[in-house]
Amino acid sequence: GAVVSQHPSWVICKSGTSVKIECRSLDFQATTMFWYRQFPKQSLMLMATSNEGSKATYEQGVEKDKFLINHASLTLSTLTVTSAHPEDSSFYICSARVGTDSGANVLTFGAGSRLTVL
Amino acid sequence: QQQVKQSPQSLIVQKGGISIINCAYENTAFDYFPWYQQFPGKGPALLIAIRPDVSEKKEGRFTISFNKSAKQFSLHIMDSQPGDSATYFCAASRAGTGNQFYFGTGTSLTVIP
Numbered sequence: 001g002a003v004v005s006q007h008p009s010w011v012i013c014k015s016g017t018s019v020k021i022e023c024r025s026l027d028f029q030a031t032t033m034f035w036y037r038q039f040p041k042q043s044l045m046l047m048a049t050s051n052e053g054s055k056a057t058y059e060q061g062v063e064k065d066k067f068l069i070n071h072a073s074l075t076l077s078t079l080t081v082t083s084a085h086p087e088d089s090s091f092y093i094c095s096a097r098v099g100t101d102s103g104a105n106v107l108t109f110g111a112g113s114r115l116t117v118l
Numbered sequence: 119q120q121q122v123k124q125s126p127q128s129l130i131v132q133k134g135g136i137s138i139i140n141c142a143y144e145n146t147a148f149d150y151f152p153w154y155q156q157f158p159g160k161g162p163a164l165l166i167a168i169r170p171d172v173s174e175k176k177e178g179r180f181t182i183s184f185n186k187s188a189k190q191f192s193l194h195i196m197d198s199q200p201g202d203s204a205t206y207f208c209a210a211s212r213a214g215t216g217n218q219f220y221f222g223t224g225t226s227l228t229v230i231p
Contacts, residue, residue, distance in 0.1 A: 006161070034218060043207065043223045044162070093161045105211070107152070107219050109161035 002028050002098040006110030013084055014118055021079045021113045023094030029074035030096035034107070035067075038091045047092075050077040084117045091115075121145060122210050124222025131229050137195040139225045141208035144189065148210040152219075153182065153193045156205045165206070166193070198229045 003026040013019050023033055033050040048069050049057040056069035066088075068080040081088050093112040097105040123142045131137045143151075152167035168175045168182040168191065175182045181194040195202055208222040 004161075041205075041224075041226065044221045046218055049218060091159075095161075105150070105213065105217075106164055106167070107209070107211070109154075109163065112159070112161045114159070 002026075002096075002106070002108045004030075004094060004096050004108050004110040006094055006113055008113055009111060010114040010116070012116045012118060015085050016083055018080055018082045019084055019115060021081075021092055021094075021115075023077045023079070023096075023110055025075045025096050028096075028098055030077075030098075031074060033071060033077040033094055033096045035069060035077075035079050036093045036095065038093060038112075040091075044093065047079075052077075081115065084115070086117045089115055089117045120223075121220035122208060122222045124208050124225060126225060127223065128226040129228070131198045131227065133198060133200060133229055133231050135198050135229075137198045137202065137227055137229070138192060139206055139208070139227070140190065140192045141210075141222050142188075142190045143210045143220075145210070145212075145220075146189070147212050148220075149213055150211045151182070151184065151191050152209050152211075153180075154207045154209065154221075156207065156224075162207060195227075198227075200229045200231055203227055203229050 005024045007022045031052045035047045036044040047062045050071040052071045071077040095109040153165045154162035155165045156162040166180045179196045184191045206225045209219045211219045
């Protein structure tokens with residue numbers, strides 16, 4: 001089945017540094033990927049929709065300059081948390097839609113990346 | 119506005135019992151309703167999904183019941199096991215690769231031996 005690989009699975013960084021998280025579709029091409037943020041014991045909050053070859057679409061309230069998204073190829077989207085601060089500590093999860101034989105578009109998630117900013 | 123409402127927030131069920139989680143949606147244009155299972159520290163994984171042209175879908179111990187007129191759908195876990203303890207999210211989506219999924223707030227299920 002379709003696999004979305006996310007790296008790193010966890011990262012600790014100092015306040016003020018930037019962190020890049022990669023999301024790869026391993027056996028399919030993804031023109032669209034989604035980035036979510038999840039706080040402990042809470043739901044998935046959509047941050048942005050990443051579109052291959054064009055600018056990402058950010059949800060209301062998400063800072064574009066803070067969370068840089070690049071979707072340079074059909075198999076790779078990256079999220080860069082710039083000048084990270086402790087309040088950016090969270091669980092970030094990417095996903096991609098995969099077409100099925102029945103015509104459905106199934107959303108497949110990566111394993112997530114736990115960011116801790118000291 | 120919450121597009122998909124999920125209840126209960128948490129659920130404790132005895133091993134062998136039935137776990138029931140409910141969701142309601144607003145947008146009648148939604149045509150795909152999946153349930154995701156998430157274990158701590160992991161990304162959500164698709165559990166089962168249904169389209170609005172059927173009222174029920176069963177896969178093993180997991181069943182989705184769908185009520186189009188009421189705009190509600192639910193997940194039933196039969197013979198619940200401790201290994202089913204996880205957080206469950208319902209979602210709704212429209213067809214199209216660019217359309218986003220709208221998630222419920224999640225239900226933390228604990229199955230006690």
